[in-house]
Amino acid sequence: MPTGTSVEDKHDRRTFLKVALTFSGLLVVAGIAAITRAATNPAPSGASENATFPKVKVGTLTDLQANLPLQFNYPLDNEPNVLVKLGQKADGGVGPDGDIVAFSSLCQHLGCVYAFQPTGSSPQCNSSYTADSPVGYCCCHGTVFDFLHGGAVQAGPSPRPVPQVILQVDESGSIYAIGMRPPAIFGHNTGSNDTSSDLQGGNPVSTT
Amino acid sequence: MLRPVPEYAINPFYWLGALTVVAFVIQAVTGMVMMLYYVPSPIEAFPSTQYIFEQVYYGRFLESVHLYTAYAMIMLAFMHMMRDYFVSVYKKPREMMWIVGMVMGFVTLGFGFTGYLLPWTVVSKSATDVGIGMIDALPAQISSFLSFLVVGAGGDATELLRFYDLHVIVLPAVLLVLLTIKMYMLESHGIAEPVTGVVGKEKKRTLPIFPDVSLYLLELAAVFGSAMLLISVIFPLSLPPQYSPQLAAQFTPQPDWYFLWIYQIVKISIFEGPGLPVAMSLVTLLFIVLFLLPFIDRNEKRRLIDRPVFVTIGVIFVAELITLAYWGSVTPGQIIPVEQAALVLGGTALIIALVSFGAYRILFSRIKPKLSVGPKPGQIPAKFTTLFSFGALATGGAFAIGNTLNTTVNIIVQGLDNWKVLQLTSSVFLFAAVIVGTIILIYRIELPNGSITKRIRRLEKTTHETQ
Amino acid sequence: MKRNDIVVVLLIILQLASTNFLWGLDATSSVSQSRFAIFLAIDLLSFAMIAYVFRKTHTVESAYRSWLLIGSFGLALLLISSLILS
Numbered sequence: 001m002p003t004g005t006s007v008e009d010k011h012d013r014r015t016f017l018k019v020a021l022t023f024s025g026l027l028v029v030a031g032i033a034a035i036t037r038a039a040t041n042p043a044p045s046g047a048s049e050n051a052t053f054p055k056v057k058v059g060t061l062t063d064l065q066a067n068l069p070l071q072f073n074y075p076l077d078n079e080p081n082v083l084v085k086l087g088q089k090a091d092g093g094v095g096p097d098g099d100i101v102a103f104s105s106l107c108q109h110l111g112c113v114y115a116f117q118p119t120g121s122s123p124q125c126n127s128s129y130t131a132d133s134p135v136g137y138c139c140c141h142g143t144v145f146d147f148l149h150g151g152a153v154q155a156g157p158s159p160r161p162v163p164q165v166i167l168q169v170d171e172s173g174s175i176y177a178i179g180m181r182p183p184a185i186f187g188h189n190t191g192s193n194d195t196s197s198d199l200q201g202g203n204p205v206s207t208t
Numbered sequence: 209m210l211r212p213v214p215e216y217a218i219n220p221f222y223w224l225g226a227l228t229v230v231a232f233v234i235q236a237v238t239g240m241v242m243m244l245y246y247v248p249s250p251i252e253a254f255p256s257t258q259y260i261f262e263q264v265y266y267g268r269f270l271e272s273v274h275l276y277t278a279y280a281m282i283m284l285a286f287m288h289m290m291r292d293y294f295v296s297v298y299k300k301p302r303e304m305m306w307i308v309g310m311v312m313g314f315v316t317l318g319f320g321f322t323g324y325l326l327p328w329t330v331v332s333k334s335a336t337d338v339g340i341g342m343i344d345a346l347p348a349q350i351s352s353f354l355s356f357l358v359v360g361a362g363g364d365a366t367e368l369l370r371f372y373d374l375h376v377i378v379l380p381a382v383l384l385v386l387l388t389i390k391m392y393m394l395e396s397h398g399i400a401e402p403v404t405g406v407v408g409k410e411k412k413r414t415l416p417i418f419p420d421v422s423l424y425l426l427e428l429a430a431v432f433g434s435a436m437l438l439i440s441v442i443f444p445l446s447l448p449p450q451y452s453p454q455l456a457a458q459f460t461p462q463p464d465w466y467f468l469w470i471y472q473i474v475k476i477s478i479f480e481g482p483g484l485p486v487a488m489s490l491v492t493l494l495f496i497v498l499f500l501l502p503f504i505d506r507n508e509k510r511r512l513i514d515r516p517v518f519v520t521i522g523v524i525f526v527a528e529l530i531t532l533a534y535w536g537s538v539t540p541g542q543i544i545p546v547e548q549a550a551l552v553l554g555g556t557a558l559i560i561a562l563v564s565f566g567a568y569r570i571l572f573s574r575i576k577p578k579l580s581v582g583p584k585p586g587q588i589p590a591k592f593t594t595l596f597s598f599g600a601l602a603t604g605g606a607f608a609i610g611n612t613l614n615t616t617v618n619i620i621v622q623g624l625d626n627w628k629v630l631q632l633t634s635s636v637f638l639f640a641a642v643i644v645g646t647i648i649l650i651y652r653i654e655l656p657n658g659s660i661t662k663r664i665r666r667l668e669k670t671t672h673e674t675q
Numbered sequence: 676m677k678r679n680d681i682v683v684v685l686l687i688i689l690q691l692a693s694t695n696f697l698w699g700l701d702a703t704s705s706v707s708q709s710r711f712a713i714f715l716a717i718d719l720l721s722f723a724m725i726a727y728v729f730r731k732t733h734t735v736e737s738a739y740r741s742w743l744l745i746g747s748f749g750l751a752l753l754l755i756s757s758l759i760l761s
Contacts (some may be wrong), residue, residue, distance in 0.1 A: 013680065014732075014733075016680060016683075017680075017683065017725075017732060018727065018729070018730045019588070020683045020684070020687055020725055020729075021726060021729045022555065023687060024424075024686070024687055024690055024722045024725045024726075025720070025722060027687075027690040027691065027718060028430070028690075028719060028722045030694050030697075030698075031690075031693070031694050031697055031714070031715050031719070032237075032715070033717040034694075034697045034698055034711070034715070035238075035241060035267045035269075035270070035701055036239070036241075036267075037266065037268055038264055038265040038266040038267065038270060038684075039241050039244055053748065059715050076691070079752055091454065092454075093455065101470050115272075148454075149454065149457055150453065150454030150457070151454065152454055152457050152458055153458065161454055161458065164454070180461075181452065181454070182452070182455075184448070193449045193450065249743040262703075263703065264703075265703060266708055266711065268705055269707050269708040269709075269711060269712055273712075274683075277718035410690070416732070419729075419730075419733070420730055420733055420734070423726045423729060425728045426722070426723075427723045427724055427726045427727055427730070429721040430720065431713075431720065431723050431727070432720050433716075433719050434715075434716035434717075434720050434723075437712040437713070437715055437716040437719075438712070438713070438716055438753075440712055441709045441712045441713060441760075444705065495733070558680075607755060
């Protein structure tokens with residue numbers, strides 16, 4: 001420390017530094033307090049805005065026979081789906097036996113339409129493959145979707161499972177489609193998990 | 209009231225514990241703001257987290273800072289523990305501080321475990337399910353209590369609510385109580401002196417708590433805070449997809465990095481299926497040993513060079529944790545054959561032990577050679593020790609050479625991957641260690657004759673010290 | 676000491692400017708959230724440097740210029756990076 005510094009000089013310097021430090025500290029507090037803006041978000045509550053899917057009747061319990069698929073479009077008219085009664089309990093299955101499921105018919109790889117293959121059958125395009133459980137087999141590149149486990153990819157190049165349709169059965173035996181599970185249907189923001197994309201890019205089916 | 213702090217304590221290594229508390233304060237602030245928006249129910253958990261991420265002012269910033277500061281808190285707690293271990297702070301009279309500190313470390317891991325589930329993503333729910341499965345495999349008394357605590361009567365909703373309550377109320381309260389106890393003990397014992405002892409004049413130089421030491425803490429806190437902020441800018445977060453059983457089926461769960469070591473232990477083939485409770489008991493035993501460390505290591509010596517065994521064990525401990533964690537991260541879902549595990553873990557420990565004891569012998573002359581004079585009564589004759597050492601070195605050398613050749617051929621034939629590189633590196637290191645060991649052994653044998661030392665002047669000094 | 680005083684004044688001005696920016700940012704875009712983080716970091720580091728000067732000059736020594744230089748360099752880096760952020 002340089003000699004010849006008078007006591008008053010040192011005292012002034014101390015006071016200056018003290019003031020500077022206090023001021024600096026207050027600025028830090030102000031900076032951190034800016035986070036409180038996050039606490040005052042004027043938008044309402046934390047609940048999300050659920051995408052509003054229409055409720056569409058797609059069949060009745062008496063229409064369906066085991067392993068005979070039915071085609072229907074949902075939620076838009078360019079989104080084909082397959083509805084099938086599997087004969088064994090499946091994930092997401094409805095009905096008295098929990099075996100009625102529906103999936104989008106568009107493969108998540110490149111959008112080809114795939115077909116339902118009951119257990120033990122072989123697809124026409126590939127006779128060397130035999131399904132050992134109810135699956136969807138895509139002839140374009142050989143993707144196999146497991147209909148017992150929510151459309152998970154059993155084999156093939158699809159990078160994600162095929163979206164499952166959320167079904168509901170009422171007391172009179174009518175089956176309704178009421179929503180879609182993620183991922184998004186192929187061609188509607190493909191690859192995202194935002195199911196609201198399924199409602200855009202086409203005309204909605206009628207809800208009669 | 210609060211005693212002044214000696215000047216040697218103005219050094220970041222003395223403040224690792226304080227920085228852990230600073231991290232906790234950051235967690236509390238960011239957490240409390242997020243609590244205004246998060247809803248702890250299985251249906252609303254992910255949407256509300258997504259809402260924070262996308263719509264809340266500074267939401268993404270809060271989430272990023274919260275996550276990275278959580279990692280920093282766990283890392284700092286671990287560094288604090290290891291620094292105190294190596295500097296022997298836990299010895300008399302501070303044994304209770306170590307034990308309270310270990311409980312706090314446990315609570316910190318609990319924070320990590322409970323917080324990880326809350327966003328209800330594919331990654332977090334799958335990993336937590338596995339974790340709960342492992343809790344069930346703990347020894348009976350512990351598992352029944354812990355299981356009930358975190359899962360209750362069962363079901364996703366109860367589990368999430370309990371995890372949330374533990375994370376925001378129970379664990380913070382416990383941590384604060386333990387912190388108060390530890391601070392009280394710190395005040396009564398004072399800050400531990402440096403290992404090399406403090407010479408009189410420096411001892412008198414103390415700084416008052418206010419303003420000097422408080423300012424130092426604020427400085428450290430400010431630098432730490434800005435580091436956390438910058439990390440969250442450089443590594444922006446994105447939310448994994450929401451949990452659904454279908455998505456989870458295609459996913460190999462892996463725990464967060466601080467539990468990877470347990471994950472890797474549990475993946476060893478002998479611990480499969482019925483062996484899992486054995487693995488969990490071993491982990492419990494490890495924690496118990498850590499807890500009771502001050503009562504296991506009763507030696508009063510604190511200098512590193514006076515504690516060859518415990519320093520070596522400490523280095524092996526850290527090295528094994530890092531090895532296990534890295535290995536676990538590159539082999540998700542793969543079972544490890546027990547021979548591989550023995551090779552990697554045993555090899556790491558062996559190499560470190562050899563290097564460490566070699567260093568202690570050559571650098572610090574702390575391990576005296578037993579061959580310098582004839583065998584004392586009751587001592588095993590030198591020729592048997594030599595025979596055994598040579599045998600061990602020869603076997604080790606043969607094994608190392610064989611393994612090196614084997615892995616090299618494997619790499620050429622089957623291609624490179626992380627595991628093969630690890631194998632190759634460890635066998636090459638083992639080989640190098642065997643060579644070093646042979647040199648040390650030959651050196652020890654040379655002592656009576658002295659023909660090597662005559663040629664290498666440097667070794668003369670060491671021999672004169674030991675003879 | 677006089678050099679330290681100038682540094683302290685400059686740091687306070689920097690803090691004022693960055694805190695001012697903090698409160699004016701749009702709070703939902705991820706770019707401005709990153710900017711917020713950088714400005715808050717500038718704020719905290721300035722405080723750390725001022726506290727360091729104060730603490731060192733309280734005892735007999737003077738603040739080591741090397742730390743202040745490193746700190747200032749870091750702050751300059753942060754300011755530039757906040758501008759080129761995308």
